[in-house]
Amino acid sequence: MTLLADVVSIVAIVAGAIFFLAGTLGLLRFPDTFTRLHALTKADNLGLGLVVFGLLPHVDGVVTGLKLVVVWLLVMLAGACASQMVARTARRAERHD
């Protein structure tokens, strides 16, 4: 059972780390604001989600696990709102050019 939990954790956290790496790469390499935002949200949503999922088998209680999930949900909410605002500002700036 512990072995299974460990395997799930390792796979999920490594996958999450890959999403973070890919997101960072996209942030550095993509050509404009919108595609960069797209890359960034992948790291936030999926990357952090997978890391949280991978940590869940090892938490010392239901409350701690719930806290981790809430952290993930809050980061998604903040990330989605912030990228909306950045995208809107970028589009307005584009129109003025």
Next chain:
Amino acid sequence: MTDLLNAGLAALIVALAIWAVFARDAFAAVVGFIAYGLLLTLVWVQLQGVDVALTEAAIGGGLTGALLIGAASRLRGTEAVARAERPRTLVRVAAAALSAAVTAALAIGVLMLPDPAPTLAPQTMANIATTGVGNPITAVLLAFRAMDTLLEAIVLVFALIGVWSLGPDQAWGGRPGLRHRADPNGILAYLARVLPPIGIIVGTYIFWVGADHPGGKFQGATIVAAMWLLVIMAGLADAPPISRTWVRVGLAAGPLVFIAIGLMGAATAGAFLAYPDGYAKPLIIVIELALMPTLALILALLIAGAPRRPVQP
């Protein structure tokens, strides 16, 4: 493995610090500084100083970052002019040498600390039972060194008065900053409706849990203040005029309650800020409860800035 992580963290922090100093654009430097604060949070976690980490994230990265973003956007108009008139090489070299000397002195000071470093931690742990709280940091801040915390709260009130005094004369007593306008159906207004209930609960939780675990009124108050600022920035509510009675009362209440309890200690327990036997925990809770709204008010109004809009009679 941990050594590798620590080395990477240290290298990143030094690189980011250098970048923030050398960045040409004030806004970019501020963003670098905020990221620097977040990395510093990780360092404190790594050093097992979770209380300090929380404070660094809330105050160092968050609140100071917000203040600096405000300052950078105000300076944007004059930045090009300021850059054109670069100080002379001699002045620049002297400034760099002075900064390097300060850094070197700090580094030598840290490296020459005796090993093991002098610590009062055992005394704190030996006497923590008398305070009734479980978190040694809270015991230090509100019992063993309560004077420091009291002065800290008073200094913050003075800082706010300093910020207010930067406003123009005719705006004195008026509302701070400019009126924020945002699309009432936009994403910011949405966030400002969804997040505050969650943020207030999280802030109160961090405040309450501070008695026995990392947390406390300062970190909690920062989160509550951030929620209020979010509502103000989304245009859902306006910042209050600084002459409002409830603002003034709120600002004075925390330190006054603290001082009153301190004087009571002088009368009943023989020293200013001493707690009578058995009453330490309830009195600490009363002080924290009184300080938390005051701190939230101060921190939010510090960011809201100097009064700029006179109240219409």
